[in-house]
Amino acid sequence: MSKQQRKRTAKRRKRERAARGADGVADLSSTVSGLLGGAMRLEPYLTLAGDPAVVIALARQRVSEAVDEVLAVLAHVDAFDVLGTVKTQLTLVDPETYCESDHGATVATTELLAVILAARGTRTGDSPTGHVEPNPGVVLRALQSHLQELMDAGQVLTMFGVDRDDPMHRVSFGTRLREAAVRNTSYPHMVEDTLTALFDDPSMEEACRSVLGCTVSQIRQVLTSFQQTAISDQTGDFDLLAEFVSNTHDDVSDLADVDGIRALLEHVLDTGRGRTAERTATAAGVDGETVSAVLDLFSTPMRARSAADAVLEFLAGSSPFRTRPILAADDGEYMVVHHALLIPAVRERVEDALRVDGGAWDIYSKHRGVYLETEAARLVARHLPGQVQHLGFEYFVPANDSETIPSSYTKLAEGDGLLLVDDIAIIIEAKAVALRARSRTGDPLRLRQDLRRIVTDAAEQADRLRQRIIQDRGLRLRDGTWLDLEPVREIHSIAVSLEDLSSIATITSELVRSGLLTTDALPWTVSLHDLRVISELVDRPAELLLYLRRRTEPDTTRRFHASDELDFFLHFYAAQLYVEPDPDSTHQALPQLGAPRTKNRRRYREQHLELIISRTDPLDAWYFHQLGLRTTPADKPRMKANPALLQLIDDLTARREPGWLAMTATLLSFDDAGQRRCAVNGPRLAKQTRSDGLPHSIAMPVGTHQRDSALIIWITTPTTAPLGPSRQRLRDYTAAKKHQMQLDRGFGLLYDDRGELIDTWYDNRTPAHDTSLDILCARLSLRSPGAFVSAPPPPKKTHKPRRKR
Structure with a gap:
């Protein structure tokens, strides 16, 4: 074999290994890197990948060691002081230069620090006798290093801890990893709009007031006050902190005026201290009883426990701050862990509280379902001029095999949405149910149960309607009228959820492998907020229909891996999200198009798994400019086409x-x-x-x-x-x-x-x-x-x- 042939053979084997890696550690490593913008440093663990038990033991050891190091560094520090400083250092990013791929992980990192601090049980740690306070600049740098090491170890535990014999292992892996490491899954203004639509209705306000002691509007008012007060304080002293950090030396002995610099730092840190209920009520213009109700709903108390255990729970996808993002100290003061956690926590926390009252929950669940159906249909219909829509309708289906003609059908079924335009039908199924806490940790049994309620049920209900269109060419509605669908030649299904399912919906092929979906007429499963972003990006109806065609092809998520639906869509805009079809299968189905060509067979054979790294930075820039957060204009992402x-x-x-x-x-x-x-x-x-x-x-x-x-x-x-x-x-x-x-x-x-x-x-x-x-x-x-x-x-x-x- 010649040298050139050997090179070609090596390249081919490399591609084959990449393709086979869809079930291997290397591929999971790539997925992790894609989720976190390539920020991980996994090499020390991956060198031991042949023995997962050893890797897990090493990662757990590093968690224990890193937590001890963090506690030692912070032994003398007030918890609210250090949390306020880290938030200022890590999260006050200039919107003009913000990139999710660079800055997106800082929320989870700050949250991890809060988990460690809360486990101390008290705001102020114990300093050993004769302790000399280190240089604060050194403390901050050490904290960042230790927290990143903990995040790395957690991702390794997720990667090697999933049961590879379970067909749900990849779904569980993605769910747990995303829950631990990813925040900011929706643009804040969209979350705000959804809260308004769900809870500002008079009937919902009354239900919330009776169960929670306050309305969601009041909750948002209190939480907004927390946010605005902290931002105002931080803005006034941010320049002082920046000056301090720039003047800080690595060695405390080099400082000429240690006491002066520490005094300056103390002044800046003081702005990060907590808020009392009384101060919050004054700032928010809300009565103290309402503020207390809100703080009871959304605060997590400090509780003495093993910090290492608390960190392992967090890294496994279970964080108390996801729904209770305010840290409560035993002295009656409160502090927001990270302001990006506030508004996303409202819906789920309020839903948890409403479930205890059957009447209030019935009112809410009905209202929520109607809103989701209507809003999902609106976002799709705006791109289908001349469409006719049917929402919230009932129709008859056969109850058994003996009912063979529509006039004999006796079983009633519900349809959430049906949009008809030209000879195309788009079925919309809305699922407002949420993942349970155990499901978010990747628990295979709980996750499978929840996904059956969200994904499988939506697919089956959409397929039930699809079959009636195909077989009967119409629907007999509840009132006995006939909806003629004879002209329909193309049918697509969209399953819309209030839940962010990015780590799940983007791996359709794994849902098929796990038995949650079948390859027949796959639906496009998407969150409401991602659907809204895509709807606001689409310039022409053809783009939406082509994306539906491409996104629901069974081979798409085998050919492409992405951690986010918007990455899929933006890759579609840039490169069509195209999968080369099997030319021999095409020839078998359509022999009239001619025999397969050698180049088509080669392109099909040479396809390999492609990881779509984050493409959302230009999208963020465009939205920030639209919202007035960024003064520099940014172009709207558009489809690349002739x-x-x-x-x-x-x-x-x-x-x-x-x-x-x-x-x-x-x-x-x-x-x-x-x-x-x-x-x-x-x-x-x-x-x-x-x-x-x-x-x-x-x-x-x-x-x-x-x-x-x-x-x-x-x-x-x-x-x-x-x-x-x-x-x-x-x-x-x-x-x-x-x-x-x-x-x-x-x-x-x-x-x-x-x-x-x-x-x-x-x-x-x-x-x-x-x-x-x-x-x-x-x-x-x-x-x-x-x-x-x-x-x-x-x-x-x-x-x-x-x-x-």
């Missing part, structure tokens, strides 16, 4: 003639070369027609299986020719050629010799034997299907262009 093709797509969308949505999404699905070709086919043929005065045509079949197969046809006509016969030729040719190739959809575009689009024609009749179409094919003397697989090259100037059919 400008001329986008203009054609926009023209077709504006015309809204039959087939416009399905075909614009198909046009957008091509690669760069295909998009250029689709954009110039009409003008190119028009140039030929101007040259010879004859009509010309190009036919392009596409598809990987029967249900997504289509034929796109470009036809030109001289401006001197009567328009009626030209339009008839477009219809006849589109119908005949589609019938000849037995494809699901046919879409024809008619151009005049100036290159202007003057008409379209759409044929979505189900392929079948049709004598009249056979006669039409014979009359038109159609060429064989193979002649139309790809567009012809540009005509040569030295030859008269041939007339195409």
Whole structure:
């Protein structure tokens, strides 16, 4: 074997190892790195990866040692002082330079510090006799190092602690890792809007007042006061702290004025001290009884316990501060652990409290379900001009095998949402239930149970409706009326949740492997806030439909791994989220498209797992500018596509003639070369027609299986020719050629010799034997299907262009 052959073989084996690594430690390491922006330092652990027990023992030892080191460093420090300083150091980031990939982990790090401090049981630690306080700058740097080491060890424990024999192991791994390490899963203004919609209704205010002793509006008022007061204090002294840090030396003996610097630090740290209930009530303009009710709901008391045990619980995905983000000291003062935890804690904490009252819970759960259904439908429908929607409806399904026709069905089923546009149906199923605390730790049994209620139930309910559309071509509604769905040719399902399921919904293939989903008609499972972001980014309906097509392909999450739905969507904008289909399977399904090509087989074979690293930094910058948090303008993320093709797509969308949505999404699905070709086919043929005065045509079949197969046809006509016969030729040719190739959809575009689009024609009749179409094919003397697989090259100037059919 030559040296070059050996290199090629080594590269191939490397790719194969990467593909096999989907179930291995290396792949889990990549997932961890993707979640945390590549900030981990796992090498010392991965060198021992062959013995998981040794790795786990080493990680637990490092947790114990690092916790002891943190406690020793902070032995003399007031808990509120050090927490306030770390928050200032780690989290007061300039919005102009903020990047989630660089700064996103600081909230979890601060929360971890609070867990350690709370385990001391008291604000002030015990200093040994004769203790000399170290340089505060050294303390801060040591803290950052120890906390990062704890986060690293925790991620290793998660990576090597999951049961690989359990089919849920990858789902459990992602859930636990994300719960321990990731915060800020939604933009704060979206969380605020959701709270307003859920709890500001008069009936909900009364229910909350009776159960909680306050309304959610009052809760938000108190928590906002906490946040604004702390920010105001920190802003006034941040320059002093920055000056202090810049003047601090590593060696305390080098300081000329140790007492002066410590006095300055004490002045700055004092702004981080806690708030009493009385001070909070004054600042918030709320009565003391209401403030006390809020603090009881959202505070976590300091409690003496093993700090190492508390840290291990946190690293396993169980943090008391996720729903109770205010640290309460025994002296009656309170401090917010991190302000990014405040508003996200409200819904879940209030829901927990409402569950104890059956009447209040019934009012809330009904209101919550209606809101989720309505808002999810609104976010999708805004991109479907002319759509008809049905929300919160009931329809009949067969109760058993003996009920074979819709008029005999006796079982009532509920549908949350059905949007109809063109020949496309979009089913919406809303699931407002939340993951339980044990599920968040990755407990396989609890997590499976919760995912069945959220993911599996939504998929099954959507598929139940889908089957009625396919088999009955309509629905018999509760009032006995018939909803005719005969025109529907394409169906998609969206399962929308109030819960952030990013670490779960982005690994659809694992949900299939775990038996929670089947590959038949996979739904797009997405949180309401991610759906809102995507809805606000989408510029045209074709983008949304194409994303639905790509995102619900069974191979997508086998080919791509991402920790966040928005990373998937932004990768779709940048690179289409395209999976190379198996050319032999395509040939088996659509032999009329021709035999597989060697290059297609090679591209399919050479595909490997691709980890999508965070792409949301430009998105954050755009939102921060929109919200006024960032003065520097930032461009809105947009889909990368051929400008001329986008203009054609926009023209077709504006015309809204039959087939416009399905075909614009198909046009957008091509690669760069295909998009250029689709954009110039009409003008190119028009140039030929101007040259010879004859009509010309190009036919392009596409598809990987029967249900997504289509034929796109470009036809030109001289401006001197009567328009009626030209339009008839477009219809006849589109119908005949589609019938000849037995494809699901046919879409024809008619151009005049100036290159202007003057008409379209759409044929979505189900392929079948049709004598009249056979006669039409014979009359038109159609060429064989193979002649139309790809567009012809540009005509040569030295030859008269041939007339195409």
